[in-house]
Amino acid sequence: MLNLPPSTKIFLCNEPVDMRKSFDGLSGLIQEYFGQNPLNGHLFVFFSKSRDRMKIIFWDIDGFVLYYKRLEQGSFGWTKNLGGEGRREILAHEFSLLLAGINPADAKRSKRFQRLPEASFV
Numbered sequence: 001m002l003n004l005p006p007s008t009k010i011f012l013c014n015e016p017v018d019m020r021k022s023f024d025g026l027s028g029l030i031q032e033y034f035g036q037n038p039l040n041g042h043l044f045v046f047f048s049k050s051r052d053r054m055k056i057i058f059w060d061i062d063g064f065v066l067y068y069k070r071l072e073q074g075s076f077g078w079t080k081n082l083g084g085e086g087r088r089e090i091l092a093h094e095f096s097l098l099l100a101g102i103n104p105a106d107a108k109r110s111k112r113f114q115r116l117p118e119a120s121f122v
Helices: 023-034 077-081 092-099
Strands: 010-016 043-047 053-059 064-070 087-090
Touching (some): 010 023
Antiparallel strands (some): 010 087, 053 064
């Protein structure tokens, strides 16, 4: 399991990627597709055409780390509805839900903060 601080940026690629690509191939996709430097420490997530496989690549202190997840049943269905240009930045807690097989788009978040009307302090 990945433990990520809330400040970690996670980028999803909605376009299917050849899962035979390794460090160099995925690094090239990061530059070409996201316009990002692969050495910046962000997580970049790629999916197979059937959406049952996921590769995560990021730069650690002294080299690339590559995670690979294959689902035995089902698929990562949420990624099909990204829309737009096919890439999206998500938050660390949304990514944790995605890895657990929970569709973050369907999850309901309870209201925790309500802004009070502006009070004048004299």
